[in-house]
Amino acid sequence: xxxxxxxxxxxxxxxxxxxxxxxxxxxxxxxYLIPRGYAVLANKKNRAQLDHQQKVITARRSKLIKTAEDLxxxxxxxxxxxQKKVGENDxxxxxxxxxxxxxxxxxxxxKVDRKNIHLDEPLKTLGVHTIKVKLDSEVxxxxxxxxxxx
Numbered sequence: 001x002x003x004x005x006x007x008x009x010x011x012x013x014x015x016x017x018x019x020x021x022x023x024x025x026x027x028x029x030x031x032y033l034i035p036r037g038y039a040v041l042a043n044k045k046n047r048a049q050l051d052h053q054q055k056v057i058t059a060r061r062s063k064l065i066k067t068a069e070d071l072x073x074x075x076x077x078x079x080x081x082x083q084k085k086v087g088e089n090d091x092x093x094x095x096x097x098x099x100x101x102x103x104x105x106x107x108x109x110x111k112v113d114r115k116n117i118h119l120d121e122p123l124k125t126l127g128v129h130t131i132k133v134k135l136d137s138e139v140x141x142x143x144x145x146x147x148x149x150x
Contacts, residue, residue, distance in 0.1 A: 002026040005042035007050050012038055019054060021047075068136040071110065075133060075141040080104050086126065086149040095122035096147055101131070123147055 004026045008016050012033070016022045021042050024033065033039040040046050082104055085093045102114035116134040123129050126147050133141045 004029045006033060006039040007042050007046055008033075008039050010038045019050065021050075065136060065139060068139040071112075071135055072139055072141040074110060075105075075112075075135075075143050078108065078110075079128075079144045079146055080108070081146045081148060083148055083150045090126050090149070092124050092126070092147070095124045096129075096145065097122075101143075101145060117143075 002025075003023050005021055005023050006029045008018055008020050008022060011017050015024070029039060029041075034041065080101065082096055082100060084096060087093055096119075098114040098117035098119060101117050102112055105112050112133060112135075118132045118134060120132075123131075123145065126149060129145045129147065131143050131145055133143050135141055
């Protein structure tokens, strides 16, 4: 009953995440994890390859975060104005949707996926609203939206 060290290629429940080096029973690693492509043997060559891949991933990740931080700065500088039809008591017909906010941002030259625009509740009143925009898993921006009547 020996043990072996492996490098996980995929996330394995109750064992670890991709890229981790874990110690498992030799039979489990040799007969299940390695043949199914969930892991590779943690030898010198594979460890060096893992180190290189992690450096590449870290560099790519830092570049993405830098881009998201730049977009966050631009989003927090502007105030978006959206015109909507208004009924009695300054009540909007319908509400302002993430799609409308995304289209307004596109017109200003800022590309933000509408799925990343989070409204706590629908914008159904006139005035200034602050909404959250998720640019990255770690980077969130606060965007000011000014809803005015047509």
